[in-house]
Amino acid sequence: MSIKATPLSHSRILSVGTYRPQRVVPNSEIVERIESTDEWIVQRTGIESRRFAGDDETVISMAKAACEMALKRAKLSIEDIDTVIVSTISYPFQAPSAATELINELGNPKAAAFDISAACAGFCYGVAMASDLVRSGTSRNVLVIGVEKLSDYTDPDDRATAFIFADGAGAVIIGQSDQPRIGQTIWGSDADSRDAITLTPSFLDFKKNPDKGVGELGWPNISQQGQVVFRWAVYQMSKVGLKALEVAGVSVDELGAFIPHQANIRIIETMAKEMKIPDSVLIADDIRTNGNTSAASIPLAMDRILEEHPELHGKLALLIGYGAGLVYAGQVVELPPKP
């Protein structure tokens, strides 16, 4: 007796879709409460403006809009999707998942659906899983969504984070391919540094201290140790990027684009320098006008760079996600074809 297995196939990104919140928030709106300046923020992070979602722009509504764009571009309907993976740290319910709420809204409440918690690495974790699900035959077409409404979990008075985090959604559809178009993922964690980025206090703290409200306990907001994260991101993630290139059999000068998580332009530029990425490779810098949108930042940056450089459709890109955990994942992908 043996178990029948579906022959392995290949996978690819069929399309990308995004949603950027309506409201543009320039640094001038942020600086007063943190006694900073536009120049300081731009110099430290590259961020000139970001987008904050309004009350009617929820994690689900933003994700839905991104998915609808991705479906339209791939010329697929929601019935063609059998699996939905949502990466988020800002969906305000533990259960049921954002993915089930999303597929119900999208009109296919029968698809497999689950959320993953890998913070700013979440999109690349999702791509890794979706690619392998397609390759193994478990799934046919997978929607991978990175969506965040981090303005709900950012302290506007925190001088270390108030100007960094932002909101938005990005989605890709991963389906079958005639040849390999998504490379093996290099992933892992450095969990001994998990205190470097945190979201505290926990919800249980409120239950255990009913006499203390948000005013005393504080709301669960993101905190991060900038220098620790910068050092880890630049010097460890550049190694991850080079390893992802190696396992994909792609040299750095064969890349069309480098699309890392949009955490900070200084991290991106220093990482590119460490990896010796040549000038011929376009480097995503969506952070300048979109801030750090955690799990959403890579698909948002991918869509932006394809919009600005349509010649990149079908070209190779290196993706690297890294963040709270600390966790990371990187892979080489072929960028989706022109819709």
Added chain:
Amino acid sequence: MALAQADVLAGLKEIVEEVAGIPAASVELDKNFTDDLDVDSLSMVEVVVAAEERFGVKIPDDSVTDLVTVGDAVNFIVNASK
């Protein structure tokens, strides 16, 4: 064998010039990285990592904030090399 203070200072001058574009001549022991040399917190990390590679020492994350002046960095590196 411990590194000599003069050698570490000379190496650090080159690193600060390369990372932050500060003329090596202004990098003196009593200079404050932030206030005098305008080396911001992220550039400081680049300086530290470059110094680790150059001098073969470990400068842990927890210690970086203690390196306020060029002299602090030189002393740390000399002691770490012993």
